[in-house]
Amino acid sequence: xxxxxxxxxxxxxxxxxxxxxxxxxxxxxxxxxxxxxxxxxxxxxxxxxxxxxxxxxxxxxxxxxxxxxxxxxxxxxxxxxxxxxxxxxxxxxxxxxxxxxxxxxxxxxxxxxxxxxxxxxxxxxxxxxxxxxxxxxxxxxxxxxxxxxxxxxxxxxxxxxxxxxxxxxxxxxxxxxxxxxxxxxxxxxxxxxxxxxxxxxxxxxxxxxxxxxxxxxxxxxxxxxxxxxxxxxxxxxxxxxxxxxxxxxxxxxxxxxxxxxxxxxxxxxxxxxxxxxxxxxxxxxxxxxxxxxxxxxxxxxxxxxxxxxxxxxxxxxx
Numbered sequence: 001x002x003x004x005x006x007x008x009x010x011x012x013x014x015x016x017x018x019x020x021x022x023x024x025x026x027x028x029x030x031x032x033x034x035x036x037x038x039x040x041x042x043x044x045x046x047x048x049x050x051x052x053x054x055x056x057x058x059x060x061x062x063x064x065x066x067x068x069x070x071x072x073x074x075x076x077x078x079x080x081x082x083x084x085x086x087x088x089x090x091x092x093x094x095x096x097x098x099x100x101x102x103x104x105x106x107x108x109x110x111x112x113x114x115x116x117x118x119x120x121x122x123x124x125x126x127x128x129x130x131x132x133x134x135x136x137x138x139x140x141x142x143x144x145x146x147x148x149x150x151x152x153x154x155x156x157x158x159x160x161x162x163x164x165x166x167x168x169x170x171x172x173x174x175x176x177x178x179x180x181x182x183x184x185x186x187x188x189x190x191x192x193x194x195x196x197x198x199x200x201x202x203x204x205x206x207x208x209x210x211x212x213x214x215x216x217x218x219x220x221x222x223x224x225x226x227x228x229x230x231x232x233x234x235x236x237x238x239x240x241x242x243x244x245x246x247x248x249x250x251x252x253x254x255x256x257x258x259x260x261x262x263x264x265x266x267x268x269x270x271x272x273x274x275x276x277x278x279x280x281x282x283x284x285x286x287x288x289x290x291x292x293x294x295x296x297x298x299x300x301x302x303x304x305x306x307x308x309x310x311x312x313x314x315x316x317x318x
Contacts, residue, residue: 004224005293007209010166014159021163022206028167028308029174030199035311036178037191048176055310067262069303073172074259076300078277080292081252082108083285087222088245092230092237101285104249109278111253112260113271122250130247131205133240137225138208140232141215165301172304222289 010025011018036051045051048070049063056062082104089100185191212228221227226244230237256277264270284292 004209004213004228005222005290006166006297007206008213008224009294009297010162011159011206012210012213014162017156017159018162019207019210021159021166022203022210024160025163025167026199026203026206028164029170029202030195032167032171032174032308032311033178033198034191034195035315036175037181037185037194038188039311039314040179041185041191045179048179051175051179055307055314066306069300069306070172070176071259071262073300073303074255074262075277076292076296077173077255078108078252078259079281079284080289080296081248081255082281083287083289083292084223084248085245085252086285087289088226088241088248091222092226092241097286097288098282101282104252104285105278105281107249108252108256108281109274112257112274112278122246126243126247126250129243131201133229133243134205134208134212134225137212137229137232137240141212141228162298164305165298168304168308169297169301170304171307172300175307 007022011021014021039045039054040051043050043054045054052063052066056066082101085104086097086100089095089103090097181194185194209225213224215228223244226237226241229240259277260270260273264273
């Protein structure tokens with residue numbers, strides 16, 4: 001969300017219908033957050049595996065499929081983030097995509113070989129910083145926005161479907177993250193508060209980014225928000241660019257590390273998988289950041305729907 005490419009793909013292309021799509025998507029996200037917290041609390045769930053067993057049952061085949069989807073999503077998120085790293089260097093510093101991707105992959109390789117815990121913690125500080133930056137950008141810029149710049153003939157079907165897909169692809173990474181919040185949620189009321197707060201923040205950020213993307217003609221720009229920030233001057237451009245770069249690399253590390261941990265059974269395999277994903281990421285990043293987002297995120301949205309349907313089915317049964 002911190003680069004603007006997803007809002008462009010899932011909502012902004014549909015004009016005012018996309019704006020309503022943001023509300024629909026975040027209502028569904030609020031529901032997912034609330035139900036996940038409730039299910040984990042009621043059943044004292046500690047791990048993602050236990051969560052899947054609870055909502056799906058112990059059907060080995062289905063669990064295997066969902067585990068495969070989650071692993072594939074982690075790997076592809078890693079590839080997309082390396083492409084994003086390369087895209088930033090190309091867009092802002094005119095450094096070739098291949099070289100930028102190689103630098104990103106090398107940083108990840110070194111960190112996977114060492115200790116990773118501190119790096120993922122960086123994201124806990126970065127997320128509030130990015131939120132503040134986006135709100136500041138919105139405050140400085142939104143008066144230039146014009147919804148009239150978007151001409152869209154889309155019927156309601158596609159914007160509605162895309163809003164559901166956006167929530168469901170986000171749920172793939174959201175649910176494992178929510179398991180760490182279970183201690184904050186002592187009662188139904190707490191779960192509801194956390195869900196509404198998260199849903200509310202996501203809605204506000206989504207709307208601000210939506211309008212920011214209306215302020216300028218953004219065609220063929222890989223990381224739109226950095227481009228918009230650059231219009232406010234060099235200082236803002238490099239500050240926001242720095243935050244984005246750290247966010248991209250920490251997201252790549254979290255996704256890549258999650259994938260290696262799930263796949264490798266011992267330290268020898270860990271080393272091989274590390275080398276494999278870092279080298280292949282350099283070549284896959286050449287497809288282009290926005291291309292990868294456009295092709296792969298909707299695909300995972302459809303796959304993520306399985307999880308939402310399972311949560312709803314569990315909810316109806318209980």
